[in-house]
Amino acid sequence: MEVKGIDGKLEKSDSTSADEISHLSIDIGGSLIKIVYFSTNSKCSTNDEAPTLSKERQEVPNGDLNHHILSGRLYFIKFETSKIEDCIKFLSSKKLQKCGAQCHHSHAVDKIKIKATGGGAFKFADLFKEKLGLTLDKVEEMESLVTGANFLLKAANHEVYTYIGGQKEYVQIDQNDLYPYLLVNIGSGVSMIKVDGDGKFQRVSGTSVGGGTFLGLGKLLTKCQSFDELLELSHLGNNRVIDMLVGDIYGGLDYSKIGLASTAIASSFGKAISENKELEDYKPEDIARSLLRMISNNIGQIAYLNALRFGLKRIFLGGFFIRDHAYTMDTISVAVDFWSKGEAKAMFLRHEGFLGALGAFMNYKDGSTDSMPPQLVEQQAAKRSSSCIVDRIHNSTHVQENENGATDCRLRVSSSFKIYDEVKRC
Amino acid sequence: MEVKGIDGKLEKSDSTSADEISHLSIDIGGSLIKIVYFSTNSKCSTNDEAPTLSKERQEVPNGDLNHHILSGRLYFIKFETSKIEDCIKFLSSKKLQKCGAQCHHSHAVDKIKIKATGGGAFKFADLFKEKLGLTLDKVEEMESLVTGANFLLKAANHEVYTYIGGQKEYVQIDQNDLYPYLLVNIGSGVSMIKVDGDGKFQRVSGTSVGGGTFLGLGKLLTKCQSFDELLELSHLGNNRVIDMLVGDIYGGLDYSKIGLASTAIASSFGKAISENKELEDYKPEDIARSLLRMISNNIGQIAYLNALRFGLKRIFLGGFFIRDHAYTMDTISVAVDFWSKGEAKAMFLRHEGFLGALGAFMNYKDGSTDSMPPQLVEQQAAKRSSSCIVDRIHNSTHVQENENGATDCRLRVSSSFKIYDEVKRC
Numbered sequence: 001m002e003v004k005g006i007d008g009k010l011e012k013s014d015s016t017s018a019d020e021i022s023h024l025s026i027d028i029g030g031s032l033i034k035i036v037y038f039s040t041n042s043k044c045s046t047n048d049e050a051p052t053l054s055k056e057r058q059e060v061p062n063g064d065l066n067h068h069i070l071s072g073r074l075y076f077i078k079f080e081t082s083k084i085e086d087c088i089k090f091l092s093s094k095k096l097q098k099c100g101a102q103c104h105h106s107h108a109v110d111k112i113k114i115k116a117t118g119g120g121a122f123k124f125a126d127l128f129k130e131k132l133g134l135t136l137d138k139v140e141e142m143e144s145l146v147t148g149a150n151f152l153l154k155a156a157n158h159e160v161y162t163y164i165g166g167q168k169e170y171v172q173i174d175q176n177d178l179y180p181y182l183l184v185n186i187g188s189g190v191s192m193i194k195v196d197g198d199g200k201f202q203r204v205s206g207t208s209v210g211g212g213t214f215l216g217l218g219k220l221l222t223k224c225q226s227f228d229e230l231l232e233l234s235h236l237g238n239n240r241v242i243d244m245l246v247g248d249i250y251g252g253l254d255y256s257k258i259g260l261a262s263t264a265i266a267s268s269f270g271k272a273i274s275e276n277k278e279l280e281d282y283k284p285e286d287i288a289r290s291l292l293r294m295i296s297n298n299i300g301q302i303a304y305l306n307a308l309r310f311g312l313k314r315i316f317l318g319g320f321f322i323r324d325h326a327y328t329m330d331t332i333s334v335a336v337d338f339w340s341k342g343e344a345k346a347m348f349l350r351h352e353g354f355l356g357a358l359g360a361f362m363n364y365k366d367g368s369t370d371s372m373p374p375q376l377v378e379q380q381a382a383k384r385s386s387s388c389i390v391d392r393i394h395n396s397t398h399v400q401e402n403e404n405g406a407t408d409c410r411l412r413v414s415s416s417f418k419i420y421d422e423v424k425r426c
Numbered sequence: 427m428e429v430k431g432i433d434g435k436l437e438k439s440d441s442t443s444a445d446e447i448s449h450l451s452i453d454i455g456g457s458l459i460k461i462v463y464f465s466t467n468s469k470c471s472t473n474d475e476a477p478t479l480s481k482e483r484q485e486v487p488n489g490d491l492n493h494h495i496l497s498g499r500l501y502f503i504k505f506e507t508s509k510i511e512d513c514i515k516f517l518s519s520k521k522l523q524k525c526g527a528q529c530h531h532s533h534a535v536d537k538i539k540i541k542a543t544g545g546g547a548f549k550f551a552d553l554f555k556e557k558l559g560l561t562l563d564k565v566e567e568m569e570s571l572v573t574g575a576n577f578l579l580k581a582a583n584h585e586v587y588t589y590i591g592g593q594k595e596y597v598q599i600d601q602n603d604l605y606p607y608l609l610v611n612i613g614s615g616v617s618m619i620k621v622d623g624d625g626k627f628q629r630v631s632g633t634s635v636g637g638g639t640f641l642g643l644g645k646l647l648t649k650c651q652s653f654d655e656l657l658e659l660s661h662l663g664n665n666r667v668i669d670m671l672v673g674d675i676y677g678g679l680d681y682s683k684i685g686l687a688s689t690a691i692a693s694s695f696g697k698a699i700s701e702n703k704e705l706e707d708y709k710p711e712d713i714a715r716s717l718l719r720m721i722s723n724n725i726g727q728i729a730y731l732n733a734l735r736f737g738l739k740r741i742f743l744g745g746f747f748i749r750d751h752a753y754t755m756d757t758i759s760v761a762v763d764f765w766s767k768g769e770a771k772a773m774f775l776r777h778e779g780f781l782g783a784l785g786a787f788m789n790y791k792d793g794s795t796d797s798m799p800p801q802l803v804e805q806q807a808a809k810r811s812s813s814c815i816v817d818r819i820h821n822s823t824h825v826q827e828n829e830n831g832a833t834d835c836r837l838r839v840s841s842s843f844k845i846y847d848e849v850k851r852c
Contacts, residue, residue, distance in 0.1 A: 030675040030692055031699050082700030119692075123677030140683060188670055188693035203684045205731075205765070209635075209724060212670050212696025219698055220705045220713075221646060244614055244638050249456040251549030257566060258629045266456055266545075267614035270638025272645055273457050274508030279646045279705075287646075298635060298724065305631075305731040339631070 021094050022070060023364060026136070027144065027356035028120020030188035031212055032320055033079040033087050034357040037094075040072035076354050078320070081120060088131045113137040115360040117144035142193055144359030146201045149183050149316060151362055152351055160316065160347050163329035164337075171347055182312045184303045185355060186319035188212030192306050205306045207299065211321035214295050221291070222284035230288050231325050237289030242282060244270025268294035289327070296328050300335025304344055315346050320353035447520050448496060449790060452562070453570065453782035454546020456614035457638055458746055459505040459513050460783040463520075466498035502780050504746070507546060514557045539563040541786040543570035568619055570785030572627045575609050575742060577788055578777055586742065586773050589755035590763075597773055608738045610729045611781060612745035614638030618732050631732045633725065637747035640721050647717070648710035656714050657751050663715030668708060670696025694720035715753070722754050726761025730770055741772050746779035 024037035079087040116128075116136035128134045152159045153173050160171045183193040183201075189212060192205040211227070218230040240263075246255050247262030248271065254262045269290060272282075299321075307315050315336060322328055329348055336346040351358065450463035505513040542554075542562035554560045578585045579599050586597045609619040609627075615638060618631040637653070644656040666689075672681050673688030674697065680688045695716060698708075725747075733741050741762060748754055755774055762772040777784065 030670050030696055080700065119672070119675030119677070119679075119681065122679055123675065125677075141681070142684060188675070188696045188699070189691075205727075207724065207727065208669070208691040208694040208696075209720060210693055210696075212693030212699055213720070216668070216670075216693070216695030216698035217643070220695070220708070223704070242642070243634070244456050244642075246545070249545030249549065249614070251545070251551075253545075253548055255545065255567070258568060265615075265634040267636055267638030267642070268634040269642030269646070270456055270614045270634075270636075272642035273614070273638055274506065278649070282646070294635060294639070298633065301631075301633065302728065302731065305728065305735065308735060309731065 022072070023361060024091075024094075025115040025117070025139075025357050025360035025363070026121070027354070027360060028081060028084075028116065028118040028124055029356070030119065031081055031215070032187070032353070033081050033084065033118075033120065034320075034354050035075070035077045035079075035087070035091075036354055036357040036361045037075050037077075038070070038072055038361075039075060040070050076351070076357075078353065084120075084124060084127070088127070091132055091134075115139055115363050117141050117356050117360040139360040139363045141356060142191065142201060142203050143199070144356040144363070145183060145185050145191065145318070146193060146195050146199070146359065147362050148351075148355035148357070148359030149195065149318060149349065150198055151358060152349055152355070153178060153316070156351070159350050161350070162345050162347055163326070163333050164345075166326065166330065178314075180310065180312055181314040181316055182303060182307045182310070183355075184299065184315060184317045184319075186210050186299060186317065186321035190299055190302075190319070192303060194306075194310050194312065204310065205302065207302050209295055209298050211319065214291060214321065218288055218291055221279065221287045224284065224288070227320075228323070231292070231323060231328070233285045234288035234292040235285075235325075235327060237283065237285030237287070239265070239286065239290040239293050241286040242271050242290045243268055243293070244273070265293065265297070268297075292328060293331050295321075296331035297335045300332040300346060301339050303332075303346070304336045304339045307344055308340070313344070315344060316349055317346055318349045318352040318355045322348060322352050324350075324352075448498070449787060450517075450520075451541040451543070451565075451783050451786035451789070452547070453780075453786060454507060454510075454542065454544040454550055455782070456545065457507055457641070458613070458779070459507050459510065459544075459546065460746075460780050461501070461503045461505075461513070461517075462780055462783040462787045463501050463503075464496070464498055464787075465501060466496050502777070502783075504779065510546075510550060510553070514553070517558055517560075541565055541789050543567050543782050543786040565786040565789045567782060568617065568627060568629050569625070570782040570789070571609060571611050571617065571744070572619060572621050572625070572785065573788050574777075574781035574783070574785030575621065575744060575775065576624055577784060578775055578781070579604060579742070582777070585776050587776070588771050588773055589752070589759050590771075592752065592756065604740075606736065606738055607740040607742055608729060608733045608736070609781075610725065610741060610743045610745075612636050612725060612743065612747035616725055616728075616745070618729060620732075620736050620738065630736065631728065633728050635721055635724050637745065640717060640747065644714055644717055647705065647713045650710065650714070653746075654749070657718070657749060657754070659711045660714035660718040660753060661711075661751075663709065663711030663713070665691070665712065665716040665719050667712040668697050668716045669694055669719070670699070691719065691723070694723075718754060719757050721747075722757035723761045726758040726772060727765050729758075729772070730762045730765045733770055734766070739770070741770060742775055743772055744775045744778040744781045748774060748778050750776075750778075 021037050021039045024035065027034040077090070079090070112133060113135045114137060116125075117139040118141055121136045121138045125136045125138075128136050154175055158170050160173055161168045162171060163169075179200075180194055180196045182204075183191075183195050185191045185193070188210055190207045190210040191203055193201050194204045195201045215227045215230060218224055222230065222233060224230040224233060243265045244267040245262060246260045246264045246266045247253065249266055250262065252262055254260065255264075260266075303315050303317070307313075317332065322332075329346070333346045336344050349355070447463050447465045450461065453460040503516070505516070538559060539561045540563060542551075543565040544567055547562045547564045551562045551564075554562050580601055584596050586599055587594045588597060589595075605626075606620055606622045608630075609617075609621050611617045611619070614636055616633045616636040617629055619627050620630045621627045641653050641656060644650055648656065648659060650656040650659060669691045670693040671688060672686045672690045672692045673679065675692055676688065678688055680686065681690075686692075729741050729743070733739075743758065748758075755772070759772045762770050775781070
């Protein structure tokens with residue numbers, strides 16, 4: 001089976017269609033639909049029996065007989081929002097409605113709910129109902145982002161890294177010194193959220209100059225059709241061809257009195273003012289690079305100003321704009337470093353694009369109206385809490401490297417197939 | 427005589443070539459050259475006699491016999507930096523070097539200096555020397571901006587206004603409660619300067635997304651050739667055609683929980699992501715409007731964040747990006763209002779584009795090496811200080827309305843044709 005991933009590329013899907021999808025959440029943004037789902041490898045049953053239990057049950061600290069462990073895989077998939085039909089087809093192929101309804105609660109089809117977040121959870125609610133018989137159970141967008149980020153920051157190893165001088169460096173997060181932090185989610189637009197704890201947050205800022213601007217302007221200026229194509233181009237380009245540098249104004253000199261090197265960008269796209277060139281006279285790769293730098297710089301600057309405003313030491317960046325792209329991360333890092341005079345660092349999240357979908361996933365609550373109840377939590381054997389019975393999201397899987405990349409994972413579910421009220425803290 | 431003003435338009439010059447230019451300063455930026463000069467209507471003399479004295483001498487409070495008043499006009503002119511030859515021709519036609527040297531100090535031609543600021547004062551120093559025999563006496567760029575702004579804020583009536591709901595409202599500045607303030611100068615790039623007093627300032631921030639970005643990207647996207655043409659276009663456009671609004675993501679709904687109306691821009695240019703349109707399929711006016719809004723919004727936001735950071739109540743905006751353009755001012759005002767939740771207001775300076783040139787003009791100091799020494803100060807009869815002997819820049823003249831617009835003005839010069847060491851405070 002093939003499904004379309006991001007940007008319309010046809011990709012081989014892991015053959016999960018025969019598997020049982022026990023939990024699925026969806027984050028429908030302005031540009032992208034992000035889906036997280038957990039699939040056991042058990043055959044779908046038609047009664048309320050618990051699915052296959054994991055062999056690892058005995059490994060659970062203070063093993064709780066009221067709970068089962070499901071072994072399976074966690075999948076991360078994305079589609080373009082403009083190609084939502086591909087997403088519908090994909091979900092249809094998974095026969096979620098049958099499985100969800102008949103396996104777990106024998107609900108009528110029209111009562112099946114999946115957790116959904118992002119604006120599209122409102123916009124496309126009718127479409128999902130009509131085409132798939134699914135009700136989108138809405139989870140507030142900022143809440144999802146924060147829940148997803150908190151989960152990853154606390155539960156996932158090697159989740160956070162800095163990118164300085166071309167080097168990734170993983171950061172060990174001290175969970176006792178995590179809050180408050182600034183979460184910068186760069187999707188089509190950018191949200192900046194001050195996070196003070198689980199469920200404690202405030203969207204303090206944002207900017208409309210985000211990933212949608214990069215691709216939107218990029219498509220108009222270069223005729224690139226996809227985000228990744230545009231990123232590839234930018235990698236080959238030279239922004240100095242089109243940006244007006246301090247040295248261009250100062251005759252090659254630094255403006256040292258205010259700390260601006262001759263190579264600093266004085267005006268993004270400023271050289272295009274005076275040159276008798278038309279769009280076609282510029283290389284698309286130079287335009288792409290200038291655009292990426294303008295947007296990355298701007299986000300880094302606004303993020304830093306907001307961190308400063310609230311005295312936040314930590315800035316974590318997520319969202320599908322970053323895509324593990326060296327130049328993007330480098331520019332954001334340099335911007336934060338420049339404006340903070342070295343006092344703040346940009347930190348990136350490996351599961352960057354799936355914060356919202358993961359957060360919605362964590363939102364499954366115990367309750368008869370939820371057809372797919374189990375809760376993803378993470379197991380970290382060395383951790384102190386006996387209630388922490390969650391599988392680690394294995395470090396080897398990075399959603400950026402493979403959009404359909406599956407992560408071996410385990411879920412804890414209650415014996416009665418009801419779930420936790422809340423995410424257990426590890 | 428015709429000279430080229432901004433954007434290459436040919437404009438009738440006021441026939442000042444026969445007049446005596448007693449003082450001239452120049453601000454050479456990345457995109458524009460701004461010139462401020464004072465011209466008496468007296469014939470150029472060839473000895474050290476003081477020029478024609480003003481009849482208003484007797485009006486000077488506590489009339490100082492050691493000083494003379496020159497009547498004349500203050501001119502504000504701009505050229506594109508890329509067409510610097512036009513500027514050279516213009517200055518050459520004024521025969522500045524002869525007048526300056528022979529009228530005042532009989533300096534050799536190679537000792538004639540004019541006050542110059544902006545990066546071009548470095549970049550084009552040799553060109554001015556070679557073509558005009560003029561030495562550019564450099565005044566630091568931020569210092570010039572601050573000096574010019576302080577002068578205008580203190581001396582000029584009806585200089586400052588807010589722009590809210592399509593209405594200009596002039597603001598009376600309380601000179602005892604002027605400092606500190608944030609000066610936002612929007613040229614090719616943007617500088618943000620915290621001003622604490624005369625000569626007391628710090629460039630605290632800036633952004634490369636400024637006027638150069640608007641025109642640079644605008645030229646590439648619309649084929650407009652001039653800033654004013656692009657502004658005109660934007661006036662006719664509808665940014666909602668190309669910007670992704672909150673309502674586009676949320677199915678027409680507000681995202682009320684975080685205070686975003688359905689009409690708020692979620693992603694600038696974000697609609698271009700998904701539509702199967704090419705650049706040619708969009709109206710240039712819609713693109714121009716989206717671009718203007720993106721940049722104006724962004725500047726308003728970063729300005730506010732910096733004002734907040736330093737606890738600055740007042741944000742004054744200058745630079746040639748604004749151009750008295752309703753939509754630009756409205757967007758910046760709305761951005762500051764939105765992000766500050768109504769606590770801060772953007773205030774605009776009427777002589778917006780000439781802050782640097784005016785500041786350099788004020789920098790003429792007494793000294794034998796200065797060939798054009800007098801100092802522009804302003805007379806405000808009602809003011810308390812007897813040392814304030816400055817002519818008002820008449821309110822009826824607005825540099826935006828007429829690039830070559832001259833302002834009736836008077837200068838105070840010492841009888842020995844030496845000048846004040848510093849700007850006298852009114």
